[in-house]
Amino acid sequence: MTRMIERQRHIMDFTLAALLRRKGKNGALLSVYTLLVFILASILFFTHALKHEAALVLNEAPEIIVQRTMTGRYQTIPVAWSDRIRQINGVISVHPRLWGYKYDKDFLANYTMMVPAGNPPEPGSIDIGSGISRMRGANRGDIIAFAGHDGQPRSFTIRNIFDSESQLVTSDLILLSEKDYRDFSGIPEDQSTDLALQVRNPREYATIAEKISRMYPDSRPIVRTEIQRTYDALFGWRSGLMIVIFAAVALAFVIFAWDKATGLSAEEQKEIGILKAVGWETSDIMLMKFWEGSIISLTAFLLGTILAYAHVFFTSAALFAPVIKGWSTLYPTFRLTPFIDFGQVATLFFLTVVPYTVTTIIPSWRAATIDPDTVMR
Amino acid sequence: MILDPGILALLVSSLLISLMSLYASGWSIRILRRWDLASGSELQLALERRTYLISTIVSYFLAFQLVSLFLFIQTADSISHLFVGAMCAVGTLTVSSFGYPTLLLKIVTFILAGLWLILNHADNQGYDYPLIKAKYLLLLIMAPFILAETVVQGAYFLGLRPDIITSCCGSLFSQNSHKITSEILAAPSAPMEIVFYSSMFITFAAGARLFVQGKGGYFFASMSGIAFLTSIVSVISFISLYFYEMPSHHCPFCILQKEYGYAGYPLYILMLSGTVTGLGVGLLQQFSKEKSLAETIPALQRKLAAVSLTAFFLFTVIVTCQILFSNFKLEGY
Numbered sequence: 068m069t070r071m072i073e074r075q076r077h078i079m080d081f082t083l084a085a086l087l088r089r090k091g092k093n094g095a096l097l098s099v100y101t102l103l104v105f106i107l108a109s110i111l112f113f114t115h116a117l118k119h120e121a122a123l124v125l126n127e128a129p130e131i132i133v134q135r136t137m138t139g140r141y142q143t144i145p146v147a148w149s150d151r152i153r154q155i156n157g158v159i160s161v162h163p164r165l166w167g168y169k170y171d172k173d174f175l176a177n178y179t180m181m182v183p184a185g186n187p188p189e190p191g192s193i194d195i196g197s198g199i200s201r202m203r204g205a206n207r208g209d210i211i212a213f214a215g216h217d218g219q220p221r222s223f224t225i226r227n228i229f230d231s232e233s234q235l236v237t238s239d240l241i242l243l244s245e246k247d248y249r250d251f252s253g254i255p256e257d258q259s260t261d262l263a264l265q266v267r268n269p270r271e272y273a274t275i276a277e278k279i280s281r282m283y284p285d286s287r288p289i290v291r292t293e294i295q296r297t298y299d300a301l302f303g304w305r306s307g308l309m310i311v312i313f314a315a316v317a318l319a320f321v322i323f324a325w326d327k328a329t330g331l332s333a334e335e336q337k338e339i340g341i342l343k344a345v346g347w348e349t350s351d352i353m354l355m356k357f358w359e360g361s362i363i364s365l366t367a368f369l370l371g372t373i374l375a376y377a378h379v380f381f382t383s384a385a386l387f388a389p390v391i392k393g394w395s396t397l398y399p400t401f402r403l404t405p406f407i408d409f410g411q412v413a414t415l416f417f418l419t420v421v422p423y424t425v426t427t428i429i430p431s432w433r434a435a436t437i438d439p440d441t442v443m444r
Numbered sequence: 445m446i447l448d449p450g451i452l453a454l455l456v457s458s459l460l461i462s463l464m465s466l467y468a469s470g471w472s473i474r475i476l477r478r479w480d481l482a483s484g485s486e487l488q489l490a491l492e493r494r495t496y497l498i499s500t501i502v503s504y505f506l507a508f509q510l511v512s513l514f515l516f517i518q519t520a521d522s523i524s525h526l527f528v529g530a531m532c533a534v535g536t537l538t539v540s541s542f543g544y545p546t547l548l549l550k551i552v553t554f555i556l557a558g559l560w561l562i563l564n565h566a567d568n569q570g571y572d573y574p575l576i577k578a579k580y581l582l583l584l585i586m587a588p589f590i591l592a593e594t595v596v597q598g599a600y601f602l603g604l605r606p607d608i609i610t611s612c613c614g615s616l617f618s619q620n621s622h623k624i625t626s627e628i629l630a631a632p633s634a635p636m637e638i639v640f641y642s643s644m645f646i647t648f649a650a651g652a653r654l655f656v657q658g659k660g661g662y663f664f665a666s667m668s669g670i671a672f673l674t675s676i677v678s679v680i681s682f683i684s685l686y687f688y689e690m691p692s693h694h695c696p697f698c699i700l701q702k703e704y705g706y707a708g709y710p711l712y713i714l715m716l717s718g719t720v721t722g723l724g725v726g727l728l729q730q731f732s733k734e735k736s737l738a739e740t741i742p743a744l745q746r747k748l749a750a751v752s753l754t755a756f757f758l759f760t761v762i763v764t765c766q767i768l769f770s771n772f773k774l775e776g777y
Contacts, residue, residue, distance in 0.1 A: 111449055293607070296526050300446065300606045303523070307447030349496050357500075408702065410450055410518040413511055417453035421508055425460045428504065432497040 075358075078351065082358040085338070096327050097367055103320050104371025104419050105378070106313055109387055111411050112379040114306035116403035121298045125291060129162075129263035131272060133279055134287045143258040148283060152262065155278050157271040163259035165248050169213060169241070174202055178213075180241045182248050184263075190244045194227040198238030216253035223247070309387070310418065317418065321426050328430035333442075339434055340442035349435050356431035364420045372415065380405045446526065450519030451601045457512055458594040461505055468498045469587040472580035479576055495576075498583070499564045505590075506557040510716075513550045514709070516597075517697050526606035533697035542600035549593035551716075556586045558720030559727055566728055566744055570736035578731065630694040633682035640678040644760050647671045647722075651753040654725065658742050665726020668752055672719040675759065679711070683763050689772035707766075711759060718755030721748040 086093050133152065135144040149161040166181040178199060188194055195205070205211050205225055212222040229237040249256065266275055269292075276288035331339075339352060378384060380403055471494050480488055520533035520543070530536050537543030560582050567575035650664040679696050687704045688695075699708035725745045732741045 114449070292525070292528075296607060299523075300526055303446060303448040306449050307452055310449055310452055311447070349493070353496060353500055408518075409706075410515065410522055413515040413518065414450045414453040416511065417457040417508075417515065418449075421457045421460060424504060425464060428464075428500055429497065432493075432500060436493045436496065 075354075078354050079358050079362075082355050082362065085355075086359060086362060089335075092327065093363065096324065097363055099320055099323060100363065100367035100419070100423065101371045101374070103313075103317060104367055104415065105374045106316065107310065107418055108372050108375030108411075108415050109378050109384060110306050110309045110313070111415060112375055112407065113384040113387060113403070114302045115408075115411055116379060116406055118299055118302050119404060119406050121302070122295065125295050125298070128291050128294065130266040130269075130291050131264040131276060131279075132289045132291075133262040133264065133283075134289065135261075135283070136285055136287050143254055144261055144286075146257055146259050148286075149262050151282060152264065152279055155275055155282075157266055157268060157275055159265040159267055162263045162265075164261055164263050165245060165252075165254065166260050167252055171213070176202060176239065178239050178241050180243060180248065180251070182245045183242050187244045188226045188242060190246045191223060192226040192243075193223040193247075194229065194240075194242040195225055196229050196237040196240040199241065200225075200228045213251070215251040221247070221251055317422065321422050324423050325426045325430065328427040329433070331430075331434055335434070336437060336442040339437050340439040343437070343439040344443065352435035353432065356427075356435060360424060360427055360431070364423060368416070368420060371419075372412075376405070376407070379403065446523060446601070446604050446606055448519065448523055450515060450522065454512060454516060454519060455598060455601065457508060458597055461508060462591055462594040464501050464505065465583075465587045465590045468501050469584055471498060472583045475580045476577060476584070479573075481572055495573075499561075502557055502560050502564070502583070506554065506561060509550065509554045509557060510713075513547075513554060514700065514712075516547065516550060517700060521697060521701070523604075523606075526604075528607045532695055534695050536604075540600055540603045542596050542603065546593065546597045546600050549589060549596060553586065553589045553593055554716065555720055555723065556582070556589060558716075559724055560586060562721070562724035562744075562748065563727060566731070566737060566741060569740040569744070570734065572736050574734040574736050575731055631677055631681040633685070636674075636678055636681040640674050640682075641760075643667070643671050643674045644756060647756055648753060651722075651749050651756075654749045655746055655753070658746070661729030661732075661745055662726050664749060664752075665723050665729070668719055668722025668725075668756070671722070671756055672715060675715050678763075683711075683766070686763075686766045686770045686772055689770060691772075707762075711762060714755045714759040714762075718752045718759065721755070722752035724748050725752070 133144065133148070135142045135148075144163070146163045149163055152158060153161045162184055164182070164184075166179065169178045169180050170176075171178060176199075193211070195211075200206065203211060207225050207228060209225050210222050211225060212220045214220050223243065229240065243251070248254070254260070264275070266272060272290045272292070276290055279286055279288045342352065343349075378386065383403060471491075475491050475494070478487060479491060517533050520536040524530040524532050524536045527535060527539050530539065537547065560579065563575055563579050563582060567573055567579055647664070647667040647670075650660055650667045653660050654664045676696070679699075680694050684694060684696060684699055685691060687699045687707055697708070698704065699711065700706060701708075725748050728741050728745050728748070731737060732745075734741070
């Protein structure tokens, strides 16, 4: 056992020294490899973190949301509908919600405005997210103004600033009273944005949704689990698409690696020839090549992963965010919660290390079976 | 199809592995037909060199297959909520009839690759390549399984349709969709506990006999095969329950998750390595009469039996500790 470990250790030692002797060639390979791992890992980590954030948000979402559509487009919903929907068995409560978005021209940002179900601010005062507070430099007690639907500015006193578990939700959020919101957005008294339903038994979701759409054919009931599924599929699809696009990069890398592995320099061939002449066996050379591949792969993999981690979780994926996030790029900045699991690392491994290894098996075998006398002659 | 990174990774790696095994099979046919150690021809020399390449390919394949087995389960688990009614990997695998066959093929190819490497190791010990024909025949048997796995896995992933919201309406499309059985049929726990412990006991006894007297290779191999099957049934029947501390959750995949301390990884890795090395003992038994291996095979069998026994022993210890020290008591279920 110890002999075997010693043998591996000596061969590894030799390989490392040999790699360091050809810094230029191996450095180029290593940096391209690291770049590839970095790109793929960034995509994976970022999507996963977004999924995680979305799941956190949706845990708090109502079980069923009822919207109204007209000519296939979204419309405000009459508050009176809630009374009939409340009569359906299994529906515990129906709550008409008021919310919407507001684009701030001066600060180039999109805000989410919402009337909270419980503990709304007094008319004239608002609660804001940390992103808005940071951007507008506004603190508790300050007065802040936004232009309403008619273009007239309305001013509010800041009651509170959020600091929540999921920054994605609260970063751009403004909470205000019902009276203020109707005045601000122009939604009539008898209308609301949508209806939020509370249903205790998950098995009844589908039946209740069906009853609602029969009751009001122009309504569009959406079940929470469907939103979760859709978000997941969407983020998964986006990152998959990015990976397919970067497959061209991966292919280029594989060709590069193949070229590097096949194009042994005369010096390297001579080196292998000498090793065999002094008594190394083909299997020893194969082992050396195995360690060479492992050292390069492992270094690139670790380096790429660490860089991607820093990129995604410290700079909020500055390079890819616009493509994967998909919504307003004017969004206030937010920081993601770090999260990595086995699946991501294994996926990354299969997309980078496996193709590299497969590409280099045959060239390294060729190198290992060189006849010593042909190269040294 | 779902364009998930995990799925892409699995498809890419399966394709690469299939290509590798096709290449290796091409050479195995040539080796089976033209191998002649007595000849000094150029072809024979080339074939001898190829054997190095092929054994390297299969060793990589074994390592990749182990990771891909777990990645497959992990991916199935992570996309489970795209389907109505699926709670974890079990649900996702039942969405299409190709799910479980893929998993089964992954396990089978892993075991075959392990056996091939054992055979290869034994073969390299003899000076005259005594097992070369058997070895390449096994490789030819393995290749269809690998190709089948790639095809079935491809069919499985391409056939998945997530239940998501369309732009015109929400729940109406998903509600009438398929019903998924999220639970696995489990054998009753009390008899299964007896079967599990007795099969482990017999395996230990057979292993000890082989180790000390060098007898009963086939018996030990078949016992380790049986121990593998009973372990899987036991994980579903009662072992998983002690990890989940729930009397009705029989999932063999959720123990791989973070919530249960990734306990499934050591358990399954021990189970698989115990089985591969145990079956390897039986495989080598067949060739113990080869002259050039007369000395090495019994020694190798002992080593393999020791690895197999250690793996099964650790498996049993982990399971027993969990049963004894878990807060959960499974009497009467």
